[in-house]
Amino acid sequence: MNIENKIDELISLINYHNEKYYNQDAPEISDAEYDNLMKELIKLEEENPNLKRVDSPSNRVGGKALDKFDQIVHKIPMLSLSNAYSGQDLKDFDKRVRDMAGSDVEYVVEFKIDGLSVGITYNDGEFEKGATRGNGVVGEDISQNLMTVKSIPLRIKEDNEIVVRGEVYISKENFQKINEQQENLGLALYANPRNLAAGSLRQLDPKLTAKRPLDIFVFNLEYGQNLKFESHSESLEFLSDLGFSVSPSYKVFKSIDDVIEHIEYWTENRGNLDFEIDGMVIKVNNLKQRETMGYTAKSPRWAIAYKFPAEKKKTKILDIIVEVGRTGTITPTAVLEPVRLAGTSVSRATLHNEDYIREKDIRINDTVLVQKAGDIIPQVIEVVKEERNGEEIGFNMPNNCPVCFEPTVRLEGEAAVKCINMSCPAQIRRGIIHFVSRDAMNIDGLGESIITLLLNEKIIEDVSDLYSIKKEDVINLERMGDKSANNLIKSIKKSKENDLWRLINGLGIKFVGVKGAKILAKNFKDIDEIMNASEEELVNLEEFGGTMANSVVEFFKEDKNINVIEKLKKASVNTKTIEDKNSNVPKIFEGMKIVLTGTLPTLKRNDAKEMIEARGAKATSSVSKSTTFVLAGEEAGSKLTKANELGIKVVDEATFIELSSLSSKEEVESKLLL
Missing domain, CATH: 2.40.50.140 (Nucleic acid-binding proteins)
Incomplete structure (x- = not known):
């Protein structure tokens, strides 16, 4: 038997056993025997890469890890839907539809699966590529990861180019099993199935994705070369015949009242499904009517998403x-x-x-x-x-702190009951957790549990003691081996070189967050100047209010705080303003207001914000008429919607990076006009 025939035989055999195991729940061979078949196939394919088939089951186990995701421009924009929150909203939608399309209208109602939306392209019957929705125009190329999802066919009986859109998800049962495994291993639990599915698909190593029990429901034929259908439901039947798992239990209705009744049923019964849904999607069924109705700048006029009220x-x-x-x-x-x-x-x-x-x-x-x-x-x-x-027991806030037992107070005009003992162990613990956090001193390896152990073992008493920790102090702590101990000591040492604003933020001065800390570091050369600044000087700083100024002055009146700072100095922690590494960056965004929303393909949010501010713009949190442009990533949400409504320019990460590389504000403004 030649090698090509052997590969074909192995693929047929593995596919047979996959069907028995996954679909019929009737395995005929052991896991070890199955693994041996797969190893033999992978070995032959590696030795003969020209003979590897696109539908090989070896693609399901993941390929080479990526450095980062490439970007794909969608053939058909993957638009979002406008939302409805009540029966009246749906009736208003129905009236708009019938005003544009006529009185004879059918609606297809589908589950709004709570997962990650993806687009997949097939050519000549073979899986070609797949991408996240991204900003609707450009998405991340996650082809290798999607090929590991067993419910996505790698080969279909259709030679025309087609593009399908679906929602990748993890079932409730599988989510529960994964969290049980996490708990048994002493690891953090995943928040919900949607986040786990999205995170799994965005792994740079496809082998990690392959280990997750991902699934998909395909809910739309985005593009079909030379394919003609009269209705959406007809296209769903076509996709089902090709082997796709289409949106389950979809229904066709002629009356909006029947649509509302159907939605009310699933509002009450969604908990019975084995997957999470956060609403229902209502679409006009007739494709010619869709063409007549068309699109707004952000969404189709012929569809709407009904969002379930918050589950109680x-x-x-x-x-x-x-x-x-x-x-x-x-x-x-x-x-x-x-x-x-x-x-x-x-x-x-x-x-x-x-x-x-x-x-x-x-x-x-x-x-x-x-x-x-x-x-x-x-x-x-x-x-x-x-x-x-009659068994109910009233509750009163404690008169004494439950940790240090000092009296509590409720200040006039405030709702909060407080412990005002600055030496309270609970406040010290929370203060240290804040000090090492990402937006402060950013010390990796110092999680809450390790900090608690360090305090309980009397290894530290305040933040300054972190810089006296030795490897022998921590190596025997629970879940702290040799490698973890080394990494922790390195991370603590590295944090000594941080910018001054990180130290200021880490000190936890009331009302002074990241922004306030950066203002102080920008206007004073070191911590001593800040400690000696008067309230009047501080109030005069741009964007630094009276409440913040008073809080800074009061903070540095406390002997305890002064002592901590002196100990930090002795430990060689930087307390001076470091020359701004961005001082030579051209201020090409000078005077602009830029809003960042959604998850970007490669840039971390803080990195993007730093790029914005380094070039002279303000990174603002809300979209308004004065916004220059919006930098939008995946799952951009309401800010993207508002930007479209106001006609504000929206750019993706690739365009933003291109803008950031320009040399003048005039070039940026010219580019934004395109």
Whole structure:
């Protein structure tokens, strides 16, 4: 048997066993036997690369790791959808549709899968490339990673070029299994299936992606060369026949009332699905009617996404505990009977402050409704008072700090109860966590658990003691081996050379964040000048208000804070302003206001912000008529929507990098007009 025939035989055999294992749940060989077949195939393909087929199952295990993702311009822009939040919104949409397309309209209603949107191109029946949505026009080339997703066919029975769009996701069951594995290994749990799916697809090493149980639902034929269909539902049947997993349980309706009834059903029953959905998508079925209706600048007029209201679940408050923050604020937290909410198991919820508890009359043993604010932060929204049985216990904020036992105070005009003991261990711990964080001294390897161990073992008492740590102090700590200890010592040493603004931010001066720290470092040559600055001098700094100025002055009146700074100096921590490495960068964005939104393909958010500010622009947080342009990445959201509504220029990362390399403001302005 020649090599090509042997490769074909192995592919057929492995595909057969894949079908038995994955689809029929009836494996016929052991995992070891299967692995041996795959190893034999991979060996033959490596020795004979010209014989490797695009549909080889070896592509499912991942190829060579990438340095970074290339970019792909989408053949058809991957637009976002406008949103509806109520039945009335849907009726308004229906009226607009019928005004443009006529009274005879059908709607296809599909699940809005909560995953990562991708576009995949096939040519001559073979998988050619795949990309993230990106900013809708340009996406990241994640072809190697998509080839590892077993529900994406690598070969189809269609010679025409086609482009499909789908949503990659991880099922609830697989998500739960992965988090159980993380917990058993003592690793951090993943927040939700959507983030895990998105992170898995954006791994630079496809072998890591291949280990994740990713799946896909294809929901649209974006482009079909020489293909003609009358309706969207017909195109979905075509895609299903080609072997794609199409959007499940889609329905066709003629009445918007039937659409609303269908949506109401899934609003109540979405928890029964094995995958997360965050809404329903309603599309005009007839493709000619779609052509008649056309598009706005940002979305099709013939489709809309109904977003589910924030999911609410009933559970019980088992206890109310309090935690002491970095500034001494004591925050009450409800300990809950675990409940699954917006894709994750929730066992705690913030109660904000004393007034919030009083206003809602929240008690221990109460049955309550919880939801996630913005689908992120769990909070108690309502007490189910009709289920009270007399076992409920009222809660009062503590008169003494639960950590240092000093009296607590509630300052006039504030909602927060505070511990004002600056030596409180809880405040010290939170202060050290802040000091080493990414936006402060950026010391890798010093997580919360390690800091707690260092404090408990009396190795450190304040932030200055970090610079006295030796390898022998930490090597025997839990989960700290030789390599981790070496890396930690190197990271601590490296942080001594940080810019002054990082030290200022790390000190945790009330009301002074990253921006305020940079203003101080820009206007004073060292920490001593800042310590000796008067409130009047500080108030006169551009964008430095009176509250911030007063806080800085008060901070440096404390002997404890002065002592820490003196110890940092003795440890050779830099306390001087370092010459701005960007001082020679041409100010080609001078006077501009630039908004950054979404996740960029290669640039980290802070790096992009630094590039903006180094060139003389302000990196602002909200889009307005005065915004010069918006730098948009993947999942840009409402800021991108507002920019389109206001006609503000939107650029992707590649264009931004090109703009940043220009030599004059005139060139930038000229480029933005194109």
